[in-house]
Amino acid sequence: MRTQVGIVGAGPAGLLLGHLLHLAGIESVVLENRSRTHVEERIRAGLLEQGTVEVLTEAGVAERLHREAMVHEGLELRFDGQSHRIPLTGLTGKRVTIYGQQEVVKDLIAVRLGAGAPLLFEVDRVALHDLETDAPSISFVHEGIAQRLHCDVIAGCDGFHGICRDSIPAGVLRAYERVYPFAWLGILAAAPPASHELIYARHERGFALATMRSPTLSRLYIQCRPEEDLTQWSDDRIWAELHARLAHRDHGSPVKEGPILQRGVTTMRSFVVEPMRFGRLFLAGDAAHIVPPTGAKGMNLAIADIRVLAQALEAFYRGRGTALLEAYSGRALARVWKAQRFSWWMTSLLHRFDGDDLFEHKLRLAELDYVCNSAAGAMTLAENYVGLPLAPG
Incomplete structure (x- = not known):
C-alpha cells in the first residue's frame, strides 16, 4: 500500500x-x-x-x-455552601x-x-x-x-x-x-442535569462536578482514591455523596437521581x-x-x-x-x-490533597473567593476555560 x-x-x-x-x-x-x-x-x-x-x-x-x-455561557463554582457564577460569555465574548x-x-x-x-x-x-x-x-x-x-x-x-x-x-x-493522589468516580445517569450549566464544587469531603450529556442524561463525578473499589459504592452511597458535596447552604442539593447507566474510576x-x-x-x-x-x-x-x-x-x-x-x-x-x-x-x-490541613483549606477558599469576586480573577478563569487563541494559520 x-x-x-x-x-x-x-x-x-x-x-x-x-x-x-x-x-x-x-x-x-x-x-x-x-x-x-x-x-x-x-x-x-x-x-x-x-x-x-x-x-x-x-x-x-x-x-x-x-x-x-x-x-x-457560564459555569458555577460552589464552595463553602454558596454558589458563584462565572459569566464566561460576558467576560470573553466566547461560549x-x-x-x-x-x-x-x-x-x-x-x-x-x-x-x-x-x-x-x-x-x-x-x-x-x-x-x-x-x-x-x-x-x-x-x-x-x-x-x-x-x-x-x-x-x-x-x-x-x-x-x-x-x-x-x-x-x-x-x-x-505528575500523578495526582486522587481520582474521579464518575457516573452516567438517566436523569435531568442538576443545572443548565456545569457546577464545580469544592467540599470538605472532596471535589464534585455536575455536568451533562443531554437534557435527559447527567454526568456526575466525585473525588475518590485512585485504588477505589467500585463494589463498595452502591447507588445509594454514590447519590448520598453527590447530594452532600453539591448542596447549597440555603437551597439544598440540585442533584436529580435516576438509573445509573455507567460508572467508572478515572485516574488523574x-x-x-x-x-x-x-x-x-x-x-x-x-x-x-x-x-x-x-x-x-x-x-x-x-x-x-x-x-x-x-x-x-x-x-x-x-x-x-x-x-x-x-x-x-x-x-x-x-x-x-x-x-x-x-x-x-x-x-x-478544587480538590483535597492527602495531608491538607485546615490552613490549606482556608487558603483554597480565599483563592476561590478572589476568583469569584475579582474582575481580574474571574477573567483569568474565563479566558482559559473558553480556550486560549489557536496558533495563527
Whole structure:
C-alpha cells in the first residue's frame, strides 16, 4: 500500500487530520486497532472550546453539532455552601459547547467513509519503520493479511497507551509527568442535569462536578482514591455523596437521581513529552500529552494540535518547504503547556490533597473567593476555560 500520510488512531485527532488532509487534496490512510462500534461508543469528554467548534465548523463536520449540542455561557463554582457564577460569555465574548467526544468521532467517521477515504478498523500488530528517513512505513495485519503502508509522513494519534510514542528510541523524548493522589468516580445517569450549566464544587469531603450529556442524561463525578473499589459504592452511597458535596447552604442539593447507566474510576495525571516529533513521525493529542479532566482540555488540545499539523502538511505538499513541519512541536507545545498550567491550577484549587490541613483549606477558599469576586480573577478563569487563541494559520 502507498499513501502520503499514514495516520495511526481513529479518535478525534486522527480522524480530523485525515479529513483536513482530504479537503486539501492530500491522501491518507487511517489505521485503528479497535472496532468501529468500540470507537463510536466509548464515552469520553464532552466540553468543546469555541475555537474547537470553529475548527469543526470550518471543516464542514459540525452540522449535527450545531443542531444537537448544548451551548453554555457560564459555569458555577460552589464552595463553602454558596454558589458563584462565572459569566464566561460576558467576560470573553466566547461560549463553550457540550457535545460528546464520541459524537464528534461518529461525525468524522461518517464523513470519511462517505468520501471513500481509507479507514481500517481492527488492525493488529502495528509497527513503525524507518522513521528517520524520507520513506517511513507502517506494518500491520488486517483481516488476517500482513501488509505494509509506505508513506511520506506518519501521524501518531493513537493515545497515551498507543505504540507510536514507544516507537521513538529511548533518550530522544523528554517526559514530564505528575500523578495526582486522587481520582474521579464518575457516573452516567438517566436523569435531568442538576443545572443548565456545569457546577464545580469544592467540599470538605472532596471535589464534585455536575455536568451533562443531554437534557435527559447527567454526568456526575466525585473525588475518590485512585485504588477505589467500585463494589463498595452502591447507588445509594454514590447519590448520598453527590447530594452532600453539591448542596447549597440555603437551597439544598440540585442533584436529580435516576438509573445509573455507567460508572467508572478515572485516574488523574499531567503528562507531556518534548519534542512532539521524531524524524517523519509527528505525535498529536494524548500520544503526546495528558491533562487532568478538571479544565476540560483533553480533546480541545488534540484538535489544536491537528490544526497546526494539518497546516504544516499542506504547506509541505504545496511545495512551500518543511519550515512549518520543523516548527510543529514548538507551536503545539506553546498551547499545551498553558493548558497544563490551567488544568493543574483548577485541579489544585478544587480538590483535597492527602495531608491538607485546615490552613490549606482556608487558603483554597480565599483563592476561590478572589476568583469569584475579582474582575481580574474571574477573567483569568474565563479566558482559559473558553480556550486560549489557536496558533495563527
